[in-house]
Amino acid sequence: MIRSEILKEIAPILKDQLIVCNIGIPSQELHAIMDQPSNFYMLGTMGLASSIGLGVALAQDKTVISIDGDGSVLTNLGTLPTIGNNMPKNYILMIIDNGSYGSTGDQPTYTGRKTDLAAMARAAGCDNVVEVQDVDTGKALQEAIDAQVGTVMVVKCDSGNAKMPVITMDPVIIKDRFMKAIEA
Amino acid sequence: MNLDKKITDDLVANDISFVTTVPCKQLAGVIEEIDQHPDIFHIPSNKEDEGMGLCAGAWMGGKRPMIIMQNTAIGVTINTLATLTQYYRMPLPMLISYRGELREPVACQVEMAVHTKALLAQMNIPTYHFHNQSDVEELDMILKYTFMCNKPVAILTDANFWGGYGDQ
Ligand SMILES: Cc1ncc(C[n+]2csc(CCOP(=O)(O)OP(=O)(O)O)c2C)c(N)n1
Ligand SMILES: [Mg+2]
Numbered sequence: 001m002i003r004s005e006i007l008k009e010i011a012p013i014l015k016d017q018l019i020v021c022n023i024g025i026p027s028q029e030l031h032a033i034m035d036q037p038s039n040f041y042m043l044g045t046m047g048l049a050s051s052i053g054l055g056v057a058l059a060q061d062k063t064v065i066s067i068d069g070d071g072s073v074l075t076n077l078g079t080l081p082t083i084g085n086n087m088p089k090n091y092i093l094m095i096i097d098n099g100s101y102g103s104t105g106d107q108p109t110y111t112g113r114k115t116d117l118a119a120m121a122r123a124a125g126c127d128n129v130v131e132v133q134d135v136d137t138g139k140a141l142q143e144a145i146d147a148q149v150g151t152v153m154v155v156k157c158d159s160g161n162a163k164m165p166v167i168t169m170d171p172v173i174i175k176d177r178f179m180k181a182i183e184a
Numbered sequence: 185m186n187l188d189k190k191i192t193d194d195l196v197a198n199d200i201s202f203v204t205t206v207p208c209k210q211l212a213g214v215i216e217e218i219d220q221h222p223d224i225f226h227i228p229s230n231k232e233d234e235g236m237g238l239c240a241g242a243w244m245g246g247k248r249p250m251i252i253m254q255n256t257a258i259g260v261t262i263n264t265l266a267t268l269t270q271y272y273r274m275p276l277p278m279l280i281s282y283r284g285e286l287r288e289p290v291a292c293q294v295e296m297a298v299h300t301k302a303l304l305a306q307m308n309i310p311t312y313h314f315h316n317q318s319d320v321e322e323l324d325m326i327l328k329y330t331f332m333c334n335k336p337v338a339i340l341t342d343a344n345f346w347g348g349y350g351d352q
Contacts, residue, residue: 044268045263045267055237059244059247076237082227082228
């Protein structure tokens with residue numbers, strides 16, 4: 001499965017959850033499949049979806065799911081120790097590990113070769129790390145939401161992108177409706 | 185005057201309860217003070233752009249954030265300041281040690297010092313420079329200004345402000 005197929009499949013689980021979504025095509029796909037006020041589309045800051053999601057989770061009690069990518073976690077590797085040492089119960093970092101920089105044309109990342117993100121997360125101090133295959137994403141995500149223990153998910157899947165429109169929503173509106181969804 | 189305590193008291197008085205830091209020698213005392221304060225959650229970052237991501241999340245989650253870092257980090261965070269903090273219009277007070285200014289013992293620090301104000305000006309970031317201890321009196325107003333205008337705001341604090349380096 002490619003990322004967009006996974007997102008379609010888990011859309012019912014993501015409904016009404018607070019979501020921080022990775023830059024580029026992941027956000028475009030999520031926006032096209034299931035736009036909702038509780039989606040925060042991070043439009044330009046590669047690497048920081050995991051940090052933004054952690055900040056939201058630490059600041060309030062609702063469950064927060066960051067949908068990130070392997071390339072983005074690799075560019076901000078410091079995020080794993082910060083998450084591992086400060087993991088709140090209400091945070092789920094879901095890394096869509098397609099072994100590539102999908103948005104920019106599927107150039108391979110090192111996770112498609114020797115680098116093991118789940119092992120790196122464990123070594124960084126993350127206590128609950130699960131690696132799952134694409135087809136098992138929904139089940140694992142629901143379990144993580146129910147468990148409320150703070151979970152890092154590494155979802156192994158194929159590289160590839162769906163053709164979706166660019167997000168034209170104003171960033172201040174994206175932020176504003178996300179903050180209102182948090183307060184609601 | 186105990187600068188570390190005065191700064192921390194101003195943060196607490198302005199309801200800043202989420203502080204991320206990457207250390208600088210000049211900032212060691214204030215970081216220690218913040219770490220000990222029961223009303224502030226201190227979360228160290230591994231890199232300053234990561235810290236700005238944490239602050240963006242904390243702000244959206246309902247907390248007033250702050251980052252404490254060295255001026256060399258301006259070179260690390262331009263993209264994040266533009267595409268996250270400014271693009272989504274979020275407030276972020278940045279308490280910055282201004283290394284490479286008068287009384288600096290390490291020559292390499294001057295290399296980013298000469299770019300610091302130019303970069304901040306290019307980014308249209310309101311910038312305040314604390315050179316004398318009495319300048320700290322403005323901190324409370326700067327914090328209120330930051331959360332009024334929803335912008336990143338830089339507070340540069342040089343070696344003279346912190347009282348020099350002693351014998352280093
Ligand atoms: C600093 C920076 N460098 C490069 C880019 C270009 N870029 C945008 S998305 C992306 C790929 C991200 O890959 P990954 O996180 O694995 O997500 P995927 O699209 O594969 O799901 C890159 C390299 C950028 N936006 N910012
Ligand atoms: Mg990828």
